[in-house]
Amino acid sequence: MNDEGIHRRSFVVGGVATALTAVSAAPSLAAAPPRAVVLEFADRWTKATGLAELLRRAGFSVAELDLSRPATAQGADLIAFGGFTNNDSRYTAYVADRAASLRDFVAGGGVVLDLAQSDQFGAAVPYLPAALRAVRTDADYDTVHPLAPDHPLVSALPVASDKVFTGRASGVRVSWETFGSWRAMRVLLACTTTGSAPCLLEGAHGSGRFLLSSLTVDKCFDAAGAPVQPAAAVQDSVTFFTALAGYVTRVRAGTAPAVIPTPMPPQAPAGPLVGHVDEVSARVWARPGLDPAVHPEWRCTVVRAGTRHSVTADARVSTDNDDTLLVDVKGLRPDTRYEFTITPKSAAPGFTPLTGSFTTAPPAGRPAVVTMGLGSCAPSVPSTVWTRVSDEGCDSFVLLGDTPYVDSGDLAVARTKHRQFLVQPEISRMVSSMPVWGTWDDHDFGGNDIDGGFAGKKNTRTAFVDHRANATFGHGADGRPLTTRTDGQGVYTSFRRGPVEVFLLDPRWFSNTGPSWADPTKATCLGQVQWDWLRAALKKSTATFKAIATGMIWDDKENPESDDWATYQHEKDAILDYVAAERIPGCFLVGGDIHVSRALNYGPRVGYDLWQFIVSPLHDRTIPSLNVPNPNLVHSAVEPHVFLKLVADTTVSPATLTATWINREGTRLFEVRRTATELGHRSHRV
Numbered sequence: 156m157n158d159e160g161i162h163r164r165s166f167v168v169g170g171v172a173t174a175l176t177a178v179s180a181a182p183s184l185a186a187a188p189p190r191a192v193v194l195e196f197a198d199r200w201t202k203a204t205g206l207a208e209l210l211r212r213a214g215f216s217v218a219e220l221d222l223s224r225p226a227t228a229q230g231a232d233l234i235a236f237g238g239f240t241n242n243d244s245r246y247t248a249y250v251a252d253r254a255a256s257l258r259d260f261v262a263g264g265g266v267v268l269d270l271a272q273s274d275q276f277g278a279a280v281p282y283l284p285a286a287l288r289a290v291r292t293d294a295d296y297d298t299v300h301p302l303a304p305d306h307p308l309v310s311a312l313p314v315a316s317d318k319v320f321t322g323r324a325s326g327v328r329v330s331w332e333t334f335g336s337w338r339a340m341r342v343l344l345a346c347t348t349t350g351s352a353p354c355l356l357e358g359a360h361g362s363g364r365f366l367l368s369s370l371t372v373d374k375c376f377d378a379a380g381a382p383v384q385p386a387a388a389v390q391d392s393v394t395f396f397t398a399l400a401g402y403v404t405r406v407r408a409g410t411a412p413a414v415i416p417t418p419m420p421p422q423a424p425a426g427p428l429v430g431h432v433d434e435v436s437a438r439v440w441a442r443p444g445l446d447p448a449v450h451p452e453w454r455c456t457v458v459r460a461g462t463r464h465s466v467t468a469d470a471r472v473s474t475d476n477d478d479t480l481l482v483d484v485k486g487l488r489p490d491t492r493y494e495f496t497i498t499p500k501s502a503a504p505g506f507t508p509l510t511g512s513f514t515t516a517p518p519a520g521r522p523a524v525v526t527m528g529l530g531s532c533a534p535s536v537p538s539t540v541w542t543r544v545s546d547e548g549c550d551s552f553v554l555l556g557d558t559p560y561v562d563s564g565d566l567a568v569a570r571t572k573h574r575q576f577l578v579q580p581e582i583s584r585m586v587s588s589m590p591v592w593g594t595w596d597d598h599d600f601g602g603n604d605i606d607g608g609f610a611g612k613k614n615t616r617t618a619f620v621d622h623r624a625n626a627t628f629g630h631g632a633d634g635r636p637l638t639t640r641t642d643g644q645g646v647y648t649s650f651r652r653g654p655v656e657v658f659l660l661d662p663r664w665f666s667n668t669g670p671s672w673a674d675p676t677k678a679t680c681l682g683q684v685q686w687d688w689l690r691a692a693l694k695k696s697t698a699t700f701k702a703i704a705t706g707m708i709w710d711d712k713e714n715p716e717s718d719d720w721a722t723y724q725h726e727k728d729a730i731l732d733y734v735a736a737e738r739i740p741g742c743f744l745v746g747g748d749i750h751v752s753r754a755l756n757y758g759p760r761v762g763y764d765l766w767q768f769i770v771s772p773l774h775d776r777t778i779p780s781l782n783v784p785n786p787n788l789v790h791s792a793v794e795p796h797v798f799l800k801l802v803a804d805t806t807v808s809p810a811t812l813t814a815t816w817i818n819r820e821g822t823r824l825f826e827v828r829r830t831a832t833e834l835g836h837r838s839h840r841v
Contacts, residue, residue: 187216189403192229194220194246195237195373201327203383205375205392206237206270213396222249225256227263233403234260238271238331238371247276254282262361266403271331271369278332278567280367287358288474289367290567292335295328296346299354299370303343306412307405308355308366311398313391319344320372320395323388330354333369338448338474340367342417351420359414364406366399419446421506425577426479427497429513430624431650432551432590434489440624441497441509442479442574447472452500455482460492460512469500476640477570477621490517511587514550517653519697522806525653530798531555531596531706531747532772534579535572540773540796540819541581547800547817551589551652553659555747555770556596556706561618564601564611569618577622592650592659593623596706596748597718600663604716607668616664619646626650629661634684647685649692654805656698658689660705666723673729680723689730693739699831700803700812703730704745709767712749713783719748735761740835743812745799747771750778752797752816754790754827763835766827768814770799790825794818809836 195206210217215233222245226234234257240246250257261267269280274291283289299320301309312319320329330346334353344355358365372392375384382389405411426441439455451472458465470482480497487493497509517523528549530540544552559576561569577583585591599619601609609615620628620640627636629645637643645664650657665682672683681689693701711721720727734742744767753769775795782791796819804811810831816824 186404188214189216189232189400189407190230191215191217191233191235192220192231193217193235193237194222194240194243194249196240196243196246197378198239198242200239201371201374201383203327203374203377204237206235206373208376208380209373209392209396210235210400212393214400215396220249225253226260226265226267227256229260231265232407233266233268233399235268236270236272237373239273240270241272241276250282257282258284258360261363261365264362264407264409266364266366266406268366268399269368270373271371274332275563275565275568277565278571279565283358283365284360286339287360287365288336288338289334289340289356289358290336291332291369292571294333294335294346294352296330296333296352296354297328298346299329299344300346300348301343302345302350302353302417303341306343306357307402308357308395308398309343311394313394317348320370320388320391322385322391324384327371327374327383329371330369331371334367336422337417337419339416340365341414344368344370349420350417353417357414362406362409364411364414418449421445423578424509425574425622426583426587427495427509427511428577428586428622428624429511429588429590431592431626432513432515433626433651434516434518435485435487437484437487437493437513437515437590438624438626439482439484439495439497439511440479440622441482442477442622443472443497443499443506443509445499445503445506447474447478450499450501450503453480453482453497454500455484455495455497457484457487457493457495459488460494473640477574477618479621481624481640487515489515490523491515513588513590516651519651519653521653523653524802524804524806525655526550527652527655527801527803528552528798529555529704529745529801530770530773531557532750532774532776533558533576533582534774535559535576537579538581538774538796538819540798541579541585543817543819543821544798545585545588546821549589549800552585552591553657553704554591554593555704555745556594557598557748558593558595558773560598561600561615562598562602564609564614566614566617569615570621573618573622590652592625592648592657594646594648594659594661594704594706595619595663597663604718605663606666606718607664612664613642616643616646625659629664630684630688636688645682645685647688651696651698654699654803654810655702655801656696656700657702657704658692660689660703661685662705662707662718662720662723666718671723671726674725677725678723680720680726686726690733693734693742694737696739698741699805699810699836700741700743700834701739702743702745702801706747708746708749708769709744710755710785712781714781731761731765738762738835740837741831743768743834745770749781750776751782752792752794752799752824753782753788754814754816754825755785755787756789757787761835764829764833766829768799768827770797770816772796773798789827790816792816792824794824797824805831
């Protein structure tokens with residue numbers, strides 16, 4: 156009897172243990188089912204839904220997401236966003252307004268599942284905590300491979316030839332907008348065997364989990380509830396969501412497996428880009444492409460050409476700035492050629508050092524020759540126009556805007572467009588071998604003919620400063636020029652290179668955002684702070700030649716668009732009146748934008764002849780209709796692949812400024828040559 160009791164007791168205890176194990180692995184009839192709240196959308200591509208129905212079949216209690224409540228007040232274990240729900244404004248509004256609540260929900264032990272979404276409506280998952288990141292791309296796939304076959308979300312899936320989710324209807328790809336980059340997340344499923352195209356990522360936050368996916372496994376039923384996928388494919392989806400039910404239960408119980416992040420494989424590096432260079436210092440940018448969690452610290456070694464003399468500067472990869480670094484090198488000599496190498500401070504087998512070169516600026520006031528290139532409206536495809544810039548002997552270059560074409564207010568999209576631009580082989584070689592400065596125009600600001608009311612401008616500014624190395628980027632909250640890549644206002648800057656000083660204005664950020672400092676009854680273009688900066692900088696400048704440059708042209712385009720200085724004639728006149736009143740010599744105007752190149756002479760508008768040099772485009776698309784008549788027009792050319800070559804020479808008397816419009820074949824389109832005397836200087840030797 157004692158033995159029988161022992162055996163009975165053992166059976167009962169064993170049964171309880173087995174039942175507890177079953178509850179921790181999957182829902183049981185004895186326990187309340189996990190509760191899911193769902194937001195899904197019948198998108199225009201698949202015209203299907205199915206998430207709520209599949210979750211019900213998998214054992215969840217399902218309700219619709221209450222958009223009026225924060226995530227923490229949904230009374231749910233799982234918040235699930237169906238495929239392409241970000242095409243619905245309800246999704247974008249909810250994840251923006253309730254981002255903190257979604258993080259709190261997960262931190263408290265909940266699970267958020269986000270299925271395939273359109274990258275054009277938000278490539279980066281917007282509500283993740285700072286430690287996590289996931290960015291979607293345009294890449295679509297028909298194959299899915301189990302990268303973590305032992306994981307509870309993966310282990311139950313049927314596998315055929317190392318693939319899961321096979322046999323689906325060809326009209327709906329199994330992975331759309333697959334992830335291109337991630338941080339601190341585990342890859343569970345991927346569209347390649349190497350794991351380079353994840354389609355299911357797991358991230359831990361507090362006690363809960365984020366599950367981010369590009370899978371379309373929820374798109375199983377049409378509006379009438381009829382299957383749009385074969386029965387086997389629907390069953391695969393049910394199997395996945397049944398595994399999800401068990402996983403959610405384990406997360407709530409604290410028994411889910413720990414998340415061991417998958418290191419992101421090395422990406423192709425971007426850069427280096429030589430940015431602001433003056434007489435004694437240089438600023439260099441790069442995006443090395445290695446995982447910043449593994450290789451956060453980098454060193455730039457700068458060697459004086461033809462010698463062994465070197466200086467070093469260290470920098471840390473900034474995850475807040477798209478995994479880029481910015482190196483400030485000091486202690487250099489004026490008018491000297493340098494070569495540099497950027498390497499990780501920790502061992503990185505197989506990594507090729509990033510190399511480049513530059514020449515520091517001649518000392519201000521000493522006779523010198525500077526050859527500077529300028530251009531706007533640039534291609535993001537290979538083009539020999541950049542090679543021609545170098546072949547013409549340019550020692551520096553200015554990007555005047557639409558460099559590149561971003562045309563989006565989404566941060567991840569804008570960052571991707573900037574990277575795609577800088578990795579083109581010809582421009583990559585150019586920007587690594589000479590100083591490059593830049594401002595923006597409408598397309599890199601966000602879209603055609605838009606002004607400062609653009610809702611996405613904070614994102615496009617972030618992407619801009621992430622991928623440039625200007626000395627300053629607009630101004631900060633205190634109204635002072637901002638030298639760091641942090642939140643600020645605008646992107647305007649200036650620099651001097653020997654006898655030339657360039658004032659790169661920002662005609663976008665502040666435009667039409669308030670009354671003008673020049674005429675309060677009209678809208679502003681520059682804003683008060685930028686105007687105060689410009690007039691002080693112009694008055695202080697001792698450079699022989701002074702370029703006042705924007706992407707916009709300084710005339711009326713004479714088309715339906717409003718993004719030109721004729722729209723803000725009151726501020727243009729105030730700028731020119733100031734130059735005249737303060738007797739500031741050597742000024743000329745630079746513009747781009749219109750896909751036509753022109754030279755205009757307005758006569759003695761500022762006390763001496765005022766010229767405008769318009770250079771556009773660097774790419775292959777011209778707009779002949781914008782080559783409009785103008786009484787001040789001296790030269791024009793409707794020509795693709797054009798840049799402006801400026802040669803400032805103060806070794807002769809009087810000093811000369813020569814502007815030559817050149818195409819990528821090296822053809823001279825036209826040329827303007829002026830002396831310092833003709834541009835307002837009283838002394839023949841400047």
